Amino acid sequence: MKLPEEGTLLRIFFGESDKHNSKPLYEAVVVKARELGLAGATVIRGIMGFGADSRMHSAKILRLSSDLPVIVEIVDSKENIQKLMPFLDEVVQEGLITMEKVRVIKYRHKDCG
Amino acid sequence: MKLPEEGTLLRIFFGESDKHNSKPLYEAVVVKARELGLAGATVIRGIMGFGADSRMHSAKILRLSSDLPVIVEIVDSKENIQKLMPFLDEVVQEGLITMEKVRVIKYRHKDCG
Amino acid sequence: MKLPEEGTLLRIFFGESDKHNSKPLYEAVVVKARELGLAGATVIRGIMGFGADSRMHSAKILRLSSDLPVIVEIVDSKENIQKLMPFLDEVVQEGLITMEKVRVIKYRHKDCG
Numbered sequence: 001m002k003l004p005e006e007g008t009l010l011r012i013f014f015g016e017s018d019k020h021n022s023k024p025l026y027e028a029v030v031v032k033a034r035e036l037g038l039a040g041a042t043v044i045r046g047i048m049g050f051g052a053d054s055r056m057h058s059a060k061i062l063r064l065s066s067d068l069p070v071i072v073e074i075v076d077s078k079e080n081i082q083k084l085m086p087f088l089d090e091v092v093q094e095g096l097i098t099m100e101k102v103r104v105i106k107y108r109h110k111d112c113g
Numbered sequence: 114m115k116l117p118e119e120g121t122l123l124r125i126f127f128g129e130s131d132k133h134n135s136k137p138l139y140e141a142v143v144v145k146a147r148e149l150g151l152a153g154a155t156v157i158r159g160i161m162g163f164g165a166d167s168r169m170h171s172a173k174i175l176r177l178s179s180d181l182p183v184i185v186e187i188v189d190s191k192e193n194i195q196k197l198m199p200f201l202d203e204v205v206q207e208g209l210i211t212m213e214k215v216r217v218i219k220y221r222h223k224d225c226g
Numbered sequence: 227m228k229l230p231e232e233g234t235l236l237r238i239f240f241g242e243s244d245k246h247n248s249k250p251l252y253e254a255v256v257v258k259a260r261e262l263g264l265a266g267a268t269v270i271r272g273i274m275g276f277g278a279d280s281r282m283h284s285a286k287i288l289r290l291s292s293d294l295p296v297i298v299e300i301v302d303s304k305e306n307i308q309k310l311m312p313f314l315d316e317v318v319q320e321g322l323i324t325m326e327k328v329r330v331i332k333y334r335h336k337d338c339g
């Protein structure tokens with residue numbers, strides 16, 4: 001069994017319709033994370049929420065369905081997470097970023113297959 | 114670059130079909146969070162799960178599809194999170210609440226646009 | 227009001243198309259968690275992501291839509307979480323597991339109904 005090590009969980013909350021260079025912001029963040037060699041990234045879409053603008057967004061209200069909340073989650077070492085921060089600082093206009101310490105176990109057995 | 118500050122991540126796990134005053138419970142929690150002036154809230158729907166009642170729910174089983182798990186996530190100061198607790202204590206009949214310390218960076222650049 | 231107690235949040239990141247005995251791996255993990263008497267489990271599907279294999283997966287790319295990221299979340303005591311680890315060590319071929327300390331409040335009011 002692999003042993004856990006210290007890691008950081010970065011979570012970025014913003015809107016699904018937020019853009020960077022006319023592409024979805026969540027896509028830009030994931031692409032940048034891969035460019036920087038981070039271990040992985042996951043984008044989750046919420047079904048309802050409100051944020052910095054305090055407007056309510058819900059999948060039930062059709063005309064707002066394109067502005068549902070999204071969360072991008074990235075787990076890596078503290079050092080690797082820091083590499084992404086200048087980019088986030090530049091592109092996240094309205095949103096929230098949280099950082100937490102986590103214990104990490106990685107599995108990558110397929111390199112022999 | 115903005116510096117992170119201490120915050121609390123509140124996560125509430127219950128069922129999508131749980132109600133409060135004949136409205137979805139997740140909606141009631143989000144509306145209450147906004148009324149109390151909390152910084153934001155995000156509702157995530159799971160595709161499968163089980164909880165306090167130990168019955169399995171899955172998006173693959175059609176007749177149970179209305180009882181999928183949901184998670185409501187709220188990030189704010191510990192003090193603001195506490196304001197929501199009496200309401201949760203009243204309305205969450207069956208579920209789970211977790212609290213974690215997180216470091217928070219907020220972006221709200223649009224107030225000048 | 228109930229008081230929070232110490233708990234562990236286990237999060238397992240892998241692909242929606244990962245299998246165990248020809249069933250979805252996320253389903254196998256949830257079923258095992260219930261067998262072991264854990265308090266609950268929630269499966270969340272991402273809309274985009276990349277992981278250990280560094281290939282990008284997105285709901286927008288149809289032919290890859292079956293390999294979207296999933297996250298299984300389980301909250302329980304540290305002891306109960308440990309019961310699941312040997313199974314995860316066996317079945318998770320490629321993925322990431324994180325553990326965090328959380329404060330937990332459980333609600334189970336329906337036992338009288």
